[in-house]
Amino acid sequence: MSSLAIDVRDVKKTYGSGATAVPALRGVDFRVSTGEFVMLSGPSGSGKTTLLSILGCVLTASSGHVSLLGEDISRAKEKDLPRLRRSYIGFVFQTHNLIASLTAQENIGLLLTMRGFSHRSAATEATRLLHEVGLSDKVETKPGDLSGGQRQRVAIARAIAGSPPIILADEPTAALDAENGAKVTELLRTLAKEQGHTVVVVTHDNRIFHIADRIVHIEDGLIQENQS
Ligand SMILES: Nc1ncnc2c1ncn2[C@@H]1O[C@H](COP(=O)(O)OP(=O)(O)OP(=O)(O)O)[C@@H](O)[C@H]1O
Ligand SMILES: [Mg+2]
Numbered sequence: 732m733s734s735l736a737i738d739v740r741d742v743k744k745t746y747g748s749g750a751t752a753v754p755a756l757r758g759v760d761f762r763v764s765t766g767e768f769v770m771l772s773g774p775s776g777s778g779k780t781t782l783l784s785i786l787g788c789v790l791t792a793s794s795g796h797v798s799l800l801g802e803d804i805s806r807a808k809e810k811d812l813p814r815l816r817r818s819y820i821g822f823v824f825q826t827h828n829l830i831a832s833l834t835a836q837e838n839i840g841l842l843l844t845m846r847g848f849s850h851r852s853a854a855t856e857a858t859r860l861l862h863e864v865g866l867s868d869k870v871e872t873k874p875g876d877l878s879g880g881q882r883q884r885v886a887i888a889r890a891i892a893g894s895p896p897i898i899l900a901d902e903p904t905a906a907l908d909a910e911n912g913a914k915v916t917e918l919l920r921t922l923a924k925e926q927g928h929t930v931v932v933v934t935h936d937n938r939i940f941h942i943a944d945r946i947v948h949i950e951d952g953l954i955q956e957n958q959s
Pocket of ligand 1: 746747753754755773774775776777778779780781782
């Protein structure tokens with residue numbers, strides 16, 4: 732079995748067609764080993780969210796190859812994407828995307844029931860996950876009564892619910908101050924280092940670059956060469 736969690740080869744993605752076509756990815760090669768903690772950085776419009784969306788089985792590439800844990804997903808049909816996403820991916824968005832009317836525990840529990848947990852075991856597991864991200868005292872709290880950093884930690888707990896092998900985070904610290912941003916990033920790193928998740932974080936925040944195993948730069952739809 733390959734130890735590559737993510738294997739992207741010559742991926743191109745063009746939005747639209749004809750005169751209005753936008754080439755967002757122009758032949759991207761990107762490989763991430765299992766358990767690696769990688770930061771993806773680049774200017775606005777460089778293709779970060781597009782690449783993450785293709786890895787996250789939200790979008791399909793226009794051409795090229797994408798494998799997740801050895802499974803080639805490049806030929807997947809639109810209708811297969813949700814199943815692939817459930818099998819492989821936990822997603823953390825820039826804004827937390829939590830449901831306002833549900834408690835922290837219910838927000839996570841809802842996702843677990845979609846992943847096949849019974850209601851009772853989903854509640855127990857959601858509570859355990861909240862404990863893991865340091866929010867044992869916020870189980871019954873709704874997002875509106877949490878701080879930005881706490882919300883993002885609930886979102887991370889939700890992303891790791893059901894233990895998907897790959898965690899993708901699109902600027903998870905953008906709305907946070909430096910201290911909370913560092914905490915959230917540390918938490919993501921812990922997931923990679925202690926639990927073997929493979930983690931890719933999009934960030935502009937050079938204050939947290941030092942936490943990464945590797946920083947990959949993307950510019951104008953192409954990964955920049957000579958990455959360490
Ligand atoms: N749904 C879409 N339809 C058409 N063009 C799009 C769409 N989404 C993104 N694009 C274009 O594709 C290019 C890459 O966008 P993308 O969102 O991947 O950039 P990004 O690196 O995530 O930028 P940011 O840092 O601002 O989030 C941009 O030129 C953008 O305008
Ligand atoms: Mg983006």
